[in-house]
Amino acid sequence: MASxxxxxxxxxxxxxxxxxxxxEALGWNxxxxxxxEVALQPPAGSPEAGILPDLLFLKVPEGKAVKNRLHLDLRPxxxxxxxxxxxALGATRVDIGQGTSHTWVVMGDPEGNEFCVxxxxxxxERAAQ
Structure with a gap:
């Protein structure tokens, strides 16, 4: 059986x-x-619908304390x-020691969860995909 x-x-x-x-960041619903708990899904009819996993936000009593072990990468x-x-939506740039020689930018959502742009x-590259 597969999962x-x-x-x-x-x-x-x-x-x-x-x-x-x-x-708002992803254009999801x-x-x-x-x-x-709050669940997000890609909009019906979008290329991501039914393919990408949902995002589920779960209420916890404590705030974020350390760097995420898993994060999202966005390709704009x-x-x-x-x-x-x-x-403008509330994200901030985050320094996790990545330096300045990379092509991506590390950001944090309003709760500080890191993600990369x-x-x-x-x-x-687009044509080859």
């Missing part, structure tokens, strides 16, 4: 607020919110514009 990843679970002191940030069409958009693919 598939149903969702990525993310601990959160404020799951509704954190999920709202990610819904909040499909469940009972205050203790325009890295500088996407970084500015995410900052990768460089924009070249036309040739």
């Amino acid at each position: 598939r990843i149903e969702n990525f679970s993310i601990d959160s002191a404020s799951p509704s607020e954190t999920a709202q940030f990610w819904a 909040i499909v469940h919110d009972d205050g203790e 069409d325009d890295q500088p514009a996407e970084i500015a958009r995410l900052e 990768l460089r924009t693919l070249t036309e040739a």
Whole structure:
């Protein structure tokens, strides 16, 4: 019997607020919110629908304390514009010791969960996908 990843679970002191940030950042829909857990799914008809796991934000009493062991990487069409958009939504740049010679930017969501905004693919790289 095989298994598939149903969702990525993310601990959160404020799951509704954190999920709202990610819904706006990804263009996904909040499909469940009972205050203790909030689920996001890609919109129906999108290339991600039914393929990518949902994001599930779970209420926990404690705040984030250490660097994430698992994080999301976002691949934007325009890295500088996407970084500015995410900052306007409440994300911040985060220094986890990555230095300045990388092509990605480490950011934190409003609760400090790290994620990376990768460089924009070249036309040739996009064509090869």
